[in-house]
Amino acid sequence: MSADDDDDTDAFALDFFAWDSFSTRLDGIDALPAAPAPFASRDVLAAARDLGTSAATIVSGNGKTRQGIGAIDVDWSKSVAQLLATPDPAERIEHLRAHGLLAQVKALGDAMREAGVVDAAVRLLLDEDDMVSVAAADVIRHCTCANQGSRIRAREAGAIPHLVRMLTRVADAECPAERAASVVTAAVAALRNLSFQNGANRDLIRDSGGLEPLLRIVASGPRVAGQPPAPPAASDFKRREAAYRAAGALENLAADNEENAAAIVDAGVVPAMRELLIGVGRTALSNKVLAECQ
Structure with missing residues (x-):
């Protein structure tokens, strides 16, 4: 090797x-x-x-x-x-x-x-x-x-x-x-x-x-005081699609890796990932990343 x-x-x-x-x-x-x-x-x-x-x-x-x-x-x-x-x-x-x-x-x-x-x-x-x-x-x-x-x-x-x-x-x-x-x-x-x-x-x-821009793409929606980072609005279709693809990347980055999972949790983007992935019918995949990020 x-x-x-x-x-x-x-x-x-x-x-x-x-x-x-x-x-x-x-x-x-x-x-x-x-x-x-x-x-x-x-x-x-x-x-x-x-x-x-x-x-x-x-x-x-x-x-x-x-x-x-x-x-x-x-x-x-x-x-x-x-x-x-x-x-x-x-x-x-x-x-x-x-x-x-x-x-x-x-x-x-x-x-x-x-x-x-x-x-x-x-x-x-x-x-x-x-x-x-x-x-x-x-x-x-x-x-x-x-x-x-x-x-x-x-x-x-x-x-x-x-x-x-x-x-x-x-x-x-x-x-x-x-x-x-x-x-x-x-x-x-x-x-x-x-x-x-x-x-x-x-x-x-x-x-x-490579992890940092994916986190920011997922959480690129409007910020609301006291609320976790949000994905782009559903009406912002193009940015929303980019965020969805970035969420899929982060989902896999969290799998079997405590360091990456911790970084995703610390960035506060798990709710945004849940919204993006479950919202387009990928509940099973979302459960994987959410389990990694408990």
Whole structure:
């Protein structure tokens, strides 16, 4: 076991971030059209367009009745250069989404990392356009699923503080309300894959202050003297959705970790979490965090 692997003996509670479960499972997979012929060297946009959302299954098969087409040859170095040279935000988002889709093909992960895809995505976490940052976080999310080398590379490239900063922008209300939920969702999804079986990444997430902005996002509603912190009003739909997603993260952070559970209790946000989670029909999950926070 390497120094970056974690055997969970420290019971570190970033369990919310430990869902290594982004490999696509498709219903009715046998009903998909026949796989195309093997690709020649291809542009990333063309490959993503041709393979579509079933890329992982078309390339690798379903392990049962469907045989994959095998390796595809995409010029990753060229695609990274194109991505970084594209000034238009909409085009950057298109390129990032194409990379994110192909990153779901696990056999491509090492080649993508070696060509600089992870580094490019980390750089674009700092893009001034929030939705470019969201698309970049999604690339990191997929590149770090079932790929320890990419988890290490993303940390070395500085992904974790940038992702925490994305959450902080939402907590500070510097992110437009209509984009808040997307930013929270993308940052949290990337962080949870980064932390899976990687103790160094988990430690850095904690040391970078990953818990604090989640607490503030949950408790970002109007303050009333003598009352515990409240979530955004139900009428503030976008902020409410972001708070709900942050509450789900805190719920899992409290599981099996007394330190995180105590911090959540001390912040006074348990009533806000209860309102958010039970209010959208997740009573069973809410009971878990409430039990941890007694």
